[in-house]
Amino acid sequence: MRGKTKALLIAAPRSGAGKTTVTLALLAAFRRRGLRVRAAKCGPDYIDPAFHEAAAGAPCLNLDSWAMGPALLDSVAYEASDGADLLIVESAMGLFDGAGTGAIGEGAAAELAVHLRLPVLLVLDVAGQSQSAAATVLGFASFDPRVCIAGIILNRVGSDRHRAAIERAVATLDIPVVGAIPRDKAIHLPERHLGLVQALEHNDLELRLQRLAELAERHCDLARIQGLAAPLTVDQRPISALPPPGQRIALASDAAFAFMYPHVLSGWRRAGAEIVTFSPLSDEPPPEDCDACWLPGGYPELHAGTLANAGRFKAGLTQFAASRPVHGECGGYMVLGEGLVDAGGARHAMAGLLTHATSFADRRLHLGYRAATLLQDWPLGSGTRLRGHEFHYASLIEAGSDEPLAELFDAEGNALGPSGGRRGYVTGTFFHAIACEEDLAGQQKIAKLA
Template identity: 55%
Template sequence: MIATPGLMIAAPASGTGKTTVMLGLLRAFRDAGVTVQPFKSGPDYIDPAFHRAASGRPSFNLDSWAMPDALLDALVTHGDDAALVLAEGSMGLFDGVARRGASGNGASADVAARMGWPVVLVLDVSGQAQSAAATALGFARFAPAVRIAGVILNRVASPRHERLARAGMEQVGIPVFGCLPRRADLRLPERHLGLVQSIEHPDLDARIADYAAMLAAQVDLAALRAAAEAVARPAASPRRVIPPAQRIALAQDAAFSFVYPHLLDGWRAAGAQILPFSPLADEPPSPDADLVWLPGGYPELHAGPLAAAGRFRAALHAHVAAGGAVHGECGGYMALGQALIDQHGVRHAMAGLLGLVTSHAQRRMHLGYRRATLAAPIGVWAAPACFVGHEFRYATILEQPDAALAAVTDADDATVADAGSHRGRVSGTFFHLIAAA
């Protein structure tokens, strides 16, 4: 089966402006009447929401460490009705982990090679000119299975700067699709877990329109589209997905938004009903729910309103008393605990269904892939079911008195001390689920 042609928009490192380029390209192609399917390489909840805002289509993560081949093949079919696929890389193009996972080491290059997508490198050329060509040439020669189609030069200071940078690329035979001027006004604001969420930008559509106007004026869109390619792939076989319950009350608001679209799609396809509600609006979960699921997010930024959400908290306790299950991931886990201490050192009472106490006043980053083997159930998922995913948090655990939820290892098979916890049918972990192992 011949797939929709695509490109991987990648970079040598984080912070080069590739997300701005990605959003501008998605909207510019859409404005030109080209249906574009976005994807995001690696574990990332935030960027796909921006992709959707720019393209009008849901964006899906593709992760070669956590996802088996069959899942990758199934997810990429979301682009079958599109004219073009654009995938945004994560970190540097070849950055992954040391040990292979389900399909690779998690690098964006893995996904590009598997799908046959040539790579467009976004190069930040501030502070250099011809030397940028040496970087591009190194990337072009590093892995024969990954083809560099060309570059977009970003943060160009002047016409002279552009001429010199282009001259370097011409010398090594690497096409330049366009040059973008240095514009501080087009940077998206960030916080500790990445970009500020799309739902927190009242002017997001106007920002994306500005990006698109710049990309349409400065980048050869026709040449980019002509460079897109894909390889023949097998027809995707149906995936057997077991949801954690049949009726799932899902917290969804600015405090709880980190849940992967492919998981929700898989649960719905398996017959599960997703029932959204907002803890920030003090809404109770549906009384018909079998399981209440609190995803990750930013409860630390909304700790006061969550502490005051009496209807929400009372409904959680009533759900548990009636025999219902509750699970929290990362931020959701913190919200199920006894207390959350914000960055200013203020202690806020949380739901109290678990004994967990966490602090953002004492920050330390915990980051990486995870493999978890359950020691206790999550909904209908019984021990010793195994799942893969990732962890990305700054919160410090001060108290965690309940029994461990799982045995957890990292991408190097080293034991991770934090194994989540459970109390009866209430469970939580800092581990974000991507797929069943």
């Protein structure tokens, strides 16, 4: 059990309230003060954790109470807090938002707060309101007595007078206001269709983080915020979320293939696997001394022309796939197909190892938790139940003739039909795997914990 690391959860009533900005500002400020900080992200997200890693100087892991059982959650939380004085967990969406129809959604940050006993620092976007902010705080503080709203940070404050009016109203609730961040368009991070522009694409990221640290130091009571954190007490027994697909795994890794969960990679390494990265955008083939190849998700639609002209990569991938497993998740699945239509309507030839084709020209959001039953033998097993998610705008324009890889179900158990494909040693699907469902077997739902 670990009790030395202290932890807290940054949450908000909704998306877009400024959680990520506040989280990055606090991470950067505490780190600048010499504190050993780590970050974790609630729910399925690849983009925010890369920013958290840059701010904390250490990997950021995902904690997902829908896809992970309690034991796996404890294991990942322990790993996420390794060596830290303070672990800051950023919520997804609103604090109580998740899947299903319950008052607290399955996979909601509130579930995680209950399970890990995390105090909540609530970020309120107070633009366009004043004393009414106190009513929001009261609602969140009283909605579920198991969730502790320990403090409040006001965001997008218009003036000292604006702040004072809100603080007077909130004072009646006995919940401290520990920060008030003014409106400042200069701290806004640019976005694209899947969220923020990736951290690796910002040449000025270090400067941005320095500015955010200064913002937190000027407008937040850092000592008081640190004091709100509670000891993190979790089981340190290591658990692997997914079995490794091979002993030596070639992993595509660059701006087009950046969506890979750190807890999956660390689990593979604990199982004895070695990860060897290569860059398709640099026209690198998967290394020949590997016995499996994994193409993760990312933004291949933004680099379709470069990938289409990457002759060494495509030829090497074809040679690799003749005798060893190759799997593509989401963006990787798109690249394994016959063609990819970009936003401008131009079609680009992809690897052609599967027979489908995808398009980003006619965008439609596919978003949600998914359970998957594998229909084919592949490195993660056959008949295995996985939990994960879909998040993409691309669509299939040619279904192809490959055998389906998996049967998908939504978070409520509704059948969504077959997904992905398999041909020879090659498999792919839009589905992102987070963990084997066996980790949830026989375990009490976190939302019902007392």
